[in-house]
Amino acid sequence: MTKQVASLGYKVFFEKNLDSLETFITSRSYSQILVLVDRNTNDHCLPILQSALSEITDYDIIEVDPGEENKNIDFCIGVWKTMLDFGADRKALMINLGGGVVTDMGGFAASTYKRGIDFIQIPTTLLSQVDASVGGKTGIDLDNVKNIIGTFTQPQAVFISGQFLSTLDDRQMCSGFAEVIKHGLIYDKDLFLKTIATNLETDDLDDIVFRSVEIKNEVITQDPTEKGLRKILNFGHTIGHAVEGYSLMQDADPLLHGEAIALGMICEAYIAHKINGLSEADLSAIAQAFDHRFKRYTFSGDIYQELITFMQNDKKNEGRKVGFALLSEIGKCDYNIYVEEELIKESLDFYRNR
Numbered sequence: 190m191t192k193q194v195a196s197l198g199y200k201v202f203f204e205k206n207l208d209s210l211e212t213f214i215t216s217r218s219y220s221q222i223l224v225l226v227d228r229n230t231n232d233h234c235l236p237i238l239q240s241a242l243s244e245i246t247d248y249d250i251i252e253v254d255p256g257e258e259n260k261n262i263d264f265c266i267g268v269w270k271t272m273l274d275f276g277a278d279r280k281a282l283m284i285n286l287g288g289g290v291v292t293d294m295g296g297f298a299a300s301t302y303k304r305g306i307d308f309i310q311i312p313t314t315l316l317s318q319v320d321a322s323v324g325g326k327t328g329i330d331l332d333n334v335k336n337i338i339g340t341f342t343q344p345q346a347v348f349i350s351g352q353f354l355s356t357l358d359d360r361q362m363c364s365g366f367a368e369v370i371k372h373g374l375i376y377d378k379d380l381f382l383k384t385i386a387t388n389l390e391t392d393d394l395d396d397i398v399f400r401s402v403e404i405k406n407e408v409i410t411q412d413p414t415e416k417g418l419r420k421i422l423n424f425g426h427t428i429g430h431a432v433e434g435y436s437l438m439q440d441a442d443p444l445l446h447g448e449a450i451a452l453g454m455i456c457e458a459y460i461a462h463k464i465n466g467l468s469e470a471d472l473s474a475i476a477q478a479f480d481h482r483f484k485r486y487t488f489s490g491d492i493y494q495e496l497i498t499f500m501q502n503d504k505k506n507e508g509r510k511v512g513f514a515l516l517s518e519i520g521k522c523d524y525n526i527y528v529e530e531e532l533i534k535e536s537l538d539f540y541r542n543r
């Protein structure tokens with residue numbers, strides 16, 4: 190039987206062969222179908238989509254260049270113009286087939302074209318399946334400020350298939366897995382324990398992906414616009430985003446998002462141990478879980494102030510103190526905890542000196 194998660198007015202279908210996709214589309218009499226891909230998903234994922242759509246053969250493909258650097262207004266204009274060239278009207282459907290870049294930008298393009306047309310998300314990276322697939326955030330970057338232009342618009346449906354992950358490289362898999370571990374840490378100790386035991390190369394991930402999406406969905410449906418609880422999803426991201434931004438500017442081969450937040454989660458677990466009751470044993474289990482999968486990132490104490498300034502600008506803070514979501518134990522997370530600079534620096538020392 191198909192597994193499903195009911196989100197904010199739409200369903201997330203977990204189907205290896207996208208079995209209900211065709212019926213879902215044909216039952217809605219769309220005037221036209223557009224499929225947004227990037228070069229990689231055009232090569233690796235479009236054939237899987239095509240084999241699921243045996244009756245539907247008439248659709249237009251829009252292809253963008255892969256990569257976060259292309260999640261911007263210029264590419265978005267390109268998408269809107271192509272939609273116009275294809276004669277898309279308000280009853281057209283957009284299918285976004287790709288990682289978070291394609292689902293974010295495609296969702297944004299669809300939600301604004303002619304004041305909004307329907308779209309379906311088919312996330313093809315682990316990160317986009319467990320994170321970007323639910324929550325309704327669409328958007329693009331502006332001048333390297335991430336996701337600063339966007340909308341909250343829910344798709345008509347999301348389809349998740351493990352088939353797509355077979356062509357994803359190990360580094361991308363691991364990066365996405367950091368968000369899965371995060372979902373375990375903030376909400377479900379059993380999931381965290383499962384993530385420790387999983388071998389990404391050989392194990393069937395379907396159950397873990399399903400539980401991870403279920404958790405994100407439970408959180409966002411209780412707090413769709415991030416007034417409170419949804420902030421727990423930011424665990425690891427306060428320090429992680431700062432390091433990610435630094436690495437993007439500094440490194441020839443920068444950290445991927447999940448790699449940066451893995452580092453952030455180690456530091457923030459240390460802070461949680463110091464001020465939020467997280468036990469020494471939990472801290473060490475968390476550090477080990479990430480050490481096991483992620484290479485150590487080297488940086489010096491000279492950049493601490495730069496990182497902290499980034500955090501102070503990035504978040505809703507209290508004076509010079511920075512707002513964090515912090516674990517109290519594995520599986521439980523609090524939010525709106527304000528932390529002094531000194532302790533943040535200490536947590537970076539903890540990461541570097543282990």
Ligand SMILES: NC(=O)c1ccc[n+]([C@@H]2O[C@H](COP(=O)([O-])OP(=O)(O)OC[C@H]3O[C@@H](n4cnc5c(N)ncnc54)[C@H](O)[C@@H]3O)[C@@H](O)[C@H]2O)c1
Nearest residue numbers: 229233255288289290313314316317320321326353356357
């Ligand atoms: N909307 C949200 O709630 C939300 C949540 C988390 C992340 N995001 C966004 O998601 C983006 C990151 O997503 P991502 O990590 O998926 O990045 P991505 O879309 O850039 O994909 C990573 C790389 O994998 C390639 N790829 C995608 N699917 C593939 C497949 N099946 N086989 C082989 N290669 C494949 C892509 O072409 C790209 O080169 C960021 O822009 C982030 O802001 C959004």
Ligand SMILES: [Zn+2]
Nearest residue numbers: 368426446450
């Ligand atoms: Zn994240």
